[in-house]
Amino acid sequence: MTLAEALREASTRLLKAGIDDPRLEAEVLLRHALGVERQELFARLQEPFGLKSQASYEALIDRRLAHEPTAHIIGHKEFFGLDFACSPAALIPRPETELLVETAIEQFRERGSVLAIDVGTGSGAIAVSLAKHLPQARVAAIDISAAALALARRNGLAHCVASRIEFVRGSLLEPLSGRFDLIAANLPYIPSRTYNALLPEIREHEPEVALRAGRRGTAINEVMLAQAVDHLAPGGLLLAEHAWNQGRRLREAAAGHFPTAGIETRRDLAGLERLLVVRA
Ligand SMILES: C[S@@+](CC[C@H](N)C(=O)[O-])C[C@H]1O[C@@H](n2cnc3c(N)ncnc32)[C@H](O)[C@@H]1O
Structure with missing residues (x-):
């Protein structure tokens, strides 16, 4: 069997199992099995697939068919x-x-200097990206989960920005004192009833504490907004990601806590309301 044939066969199995983007997923897993970049894979597609690599590729495909997310594999x-x-x-x-x-x-x-918070940092995606692209920034990365914080620290170290990020365990903005130029939040926002209907990739493999947020899904962001009153500097910016149908409720909550602020919602690439923007 050639690499091209193995790729086709794996794509078909993923397609039949209802996995999204089966061709791309099969390719990413094949590159992982072979330890090669995309260009090298394409150059080698007509080569025969060694039996050992073939077995390890099949094991990866089996994990994906069992709904383990590719990023975990x-x-x-x-x-x-x-x-x-x-x-x-x-x-x-x-x-x-x-x-x-x-x-x-x-x-x-x-701006010459930026003091930022990433609340609910998870893998550190926001904190690390901000520190990388804003070399003048110092970031407090907060999470309630010790395991998430350990992963965030690992990502900070890998991108050489850990010295400008303080990793803090605690709930929302409670562990912090003082005022910050930026509060960035991608906190849980899935309503309980929606959580139960999530794909198994998400529900069975990603932490519930990262997703579920009460009956409406806005509860955690609403508490964070109330706490932010004591932590957002004059002229500061608060950004909170939310679900497509939570924009109005969060704008109203923000207006209650920040009556003189500029408040708007930005839409994502799909045209859906996604980001609450509060300019103090
Ligand atoms: C939706 S995930 C976002 C992770 C990351 N910021 C990202 O954008 O990929 C939400 C994160 O908030 C954390 N979290 C949930 N409740 C929290 C709370 N009360 N205080 C601090 N962090 C919390 C979870 O542990 C999880 O890491």
Whole structure:
């Protein structure tokens, strides 16, 4: 069997199991099995597949067919152009969260110094991306989960920005004192009833504490907004990612706590309301 034939066969198995993007997933796992980059794989597609590599590829495909996320199988995922280690300890970084990072960088690129918070840091995707793209920034990365924080620290070290990130265990903004130029939050926002209907890739493999947020899904962000009143500096920016149908409720909550602030919602690439923006 050639590599091309193995790839076709694996794509068909993933397709039949209802896995999204079966061709791409089969290719990513094949590259992982062979330890090669994309270009090298394409150059070698007509080569025969060695029996040992074939067995390890099949084992990876079997894990994917059992609904384990690809990022857990291969151990990493790209976010904002950076490679992040992933594990069941934290949420796998999602492309929609890039909107938050992009908005923060746009706002603070020209500023001499930036004191930032990433609350609910998970893998550290936001904190590390901000520290990498804003070399003048210092970031407090908070999470309630010790395992997530350990992964975030690992990612900070891998990208050589850990010295500008303080990793803090605690609930929301409670562990901090003082005021910050930026509060960035991608906290849990899945309502309980939606949580039970999530794909097995998510429900069975990513931490519940990273996803579930009460009956409406806005509870955790609403508490964070109330706490932010004591931590957002004058002229500061608060960014909070949320679900497509939570924009109005969070704008109202923000207006209650920040009556003189500029408040808006940014939409993601799919045109859905995604990011609460509060300019104090
Ligand atoms: C949706 S995940 C986001 C992870 C990461 N920021 C990202 O964008 O990929 C939410 C994170 O918030 C953390 N979390 C949940 N409740 C929290 C709380 N009360 N205080 C601090 N962190 C919390 C979870 O452990 C999880 O890591």
